[in-house]
Amino acid sequence: MPKLIVVLGDQLSPALSSLQHLQPEDVILLAEVAEEACYVKHHKHKIILLFSAMRHFAAVLKQQGMSVYYLQYGNVNNMTSAVSAALQQHPSLEQVVITQCGEYRLQQEIDQWSQHFSLPVQVLDDDRFICTLSRFSQWASGKKQLRMEYFYREMRRYTGLLMQNDQPEGGKWNYDADNRKACPSDMQQIAPLTFSADDITEQVKMLVLKHFPDNMGEVDNFCYAVTGKDARLAFMHFVEQQLPRFGDYQDAMLLDQPFLFHSICSVYLNCGLLDVRWMCNKVAAAYHSGAVPLNAAEGFIRQLIGWREYVRGLYWLLMPGYATENYLQATRELPAFYWHGKTRMRCMQQAISSTIEHAYSHHIHRLMITGNFALLAGLSVKQLTDWYLAVYADAYEWVELPNTLGMALFADGGVMASKPYAASGAYINRMSNYCQHCHYKVKDTTGDAACPFNALYWHFLHRNEQQLAANPRLALAYANWRRRIEADQNAILAKAEHTLIHLEQL
Secondary structure (H helix, E strand, O other): OOEEEEEEEEEEOOOOOOOEEEEOOOOEEEEEHHHHHHOOOOHHHHHHHHHHHHHHHHHHHHOOOOEEEEEOOOOOHHHHHHHHHHHOOOOOOOEEEEEEEOOOHHHHHHOOHHHHHOEEEEEEEOOOOOOHHHHHHHHHHOOOOOHHHHHHHHHHHOOOEEEEEEEEEEHHHOOHHHOOOOOOOOOOOOOOOOOOOOOOHHHHHHHHHHHOOOOOOOOOHHHHOOOHHHHHHHHHHHHHHHHHHHHOOOOOOOOOOOOOOOOOOHHHHHOOOHHHHHHHHHHHHHHHHHOOOOHHHHHHHHHHHHHHHHHHHHHHOOOOOOHHHHOOOOOOOOOOHHHHHOOOOHHHHHHHHHHHHHOOHHHHHHHHHHHHHHHHHHHHHHHHHHHHHHHHHOEEEEEEHHHHHHHHHOOOOOOOOOOOOOOOOOHHHOOOOOOOOOOOOOOOOOOOOOOOHHHHHHHHHHOOOOHHHOOOOHHHHHHHHHHOOOHHHHHHHHHHHHHHHHHHHO
C-alpha cells in the first residue's frame, strides 16, 4: 500500500518511526506551514533553524533516492492543507503515516485526518524517546504523587546508564547537591560550537526577514547547526570542552557569559537532529574514560532521561486540562521588558538579553530569574507560557508547558514540583555576580533602591498563604515571615504593592 509519510519540523531524524520500512512508491511530505510558524510569535532564530534544517533534511532524503514532496513557506496555511496538496499531487497514495507529534493542539488536528481524507491514517509512537507514553502512564497509575526522582531511577535501571549491576555508579542516584557551586567571577565560559550559514540557510534568513520582521531577534547572528552531522559535532565539543565543568557550575550565572558550560544542544535534540540515546552513551563513555567527573555525567544524563522524559510523559498524561491550570490565580499582565530586555534589574536584563540574542538561555535563567520573577509578581500563566514557547529555539509545548506552568509558576498546585521555586535576591546573589553590577541593592527589602525580588518574595508568601502555608517545605519561610513585627510586614507589603503597580518602570 503506497503511503504518504508526513514528517514534521521537529522530527528531523533518519531513524524516525514513520521513516522505517520505506517502500519505493512511498512519498515523504515536509511542509513549512503558516499556522505552525505563527501560532505564537516565534523567535527569528527558531524559524530559521527549523526551516533550514527541514530543507537540509529533505535534501539528504532526496540524495538517498527517496521521493520527497516539499512545500516552502507561503503555499499552505496548516498541516491538513499540506497533506491535501500532497495527496492531490500523488493520487495513487492509499495511506497516511505520521509519528505522533509533540503538541496536543496539532495532534487533535491529525486525529481528524482519517475522516477528512477518507484514507487510513496511522499514528506511530515516537520511539526517539526512551519511555513510551503507555509505559509512563503505567508507572504513574495509582500514585498519589508523581515525582521525577523515582521515575529517573527507573529510567536508569531500564537503560543501564551509570549503573553497576542494580546499583547506581558511585553509590548515589543523584549528585544534585554537588552541582550548585557559584562560579568565580574571573572564570571564562567555553562557548558552544557555532556554524556559518550556507546558501540554504541564507535563503531562509531572507524569508524570515520578509515574513517575520517584527519577531524577536536578528537574523545576522544566527549560528546554530542545521544538519545532524553538525549537531553531533556541536555535542562532542560540549562533551570534550564544557562537560567537565558542567556538573559543578550548571546552576551558576556570570555577567555577560550566557552559556558558561551549558551545551545548548536541547535546541538540536528537540527538533530531531540529535538522538538522546547516542548523547547519553557519549556522556557515559566520557565518564568511564575519566574525562569527566561523575557529578557532571550524572547531572547531564538526569536532565535527559529524567526531566526530559518525565515532562513529556506528564504532558500527555494531563492534557488538555493541564494547559488551563492556574492554582495561584496569577493574571497580571506580562511587562514589556520580557520582550525588549530594558530593565534596571541586572539579572532580568542578562537572562532576557541572552534570549533576544540567541533564542536561548540556560535553565537557571529560565527557572530562577524570568520564571521566579513571574511567580513572585503573579504574572499571567497563559502569557508567560506563550512567551517561553515563542522565544526559545528548543521550546515545544510538550517540554515547555510542564517546565513553565508546573515547575516555574506552580500553577498546577504541586503536580510537577513539591514546592514553588520562589526565591529572593539572596539566591541570585549567591549563584551569580549580577547583583554587584545592579542598580538595585540586593540586601535591601524596602527603600527606593531595594531589590524588587525581596519585597515581592514576602508578598508572594503573604498573598498565597491559604494555598501554601501547609506545605512543609515552606514552613521555615512562613515562620520567618510571622516573626517579623507588624510594622515591618506592612512596610514590605507596601513596597511590593508599589513595585507591582510600577512593574514597567523597574
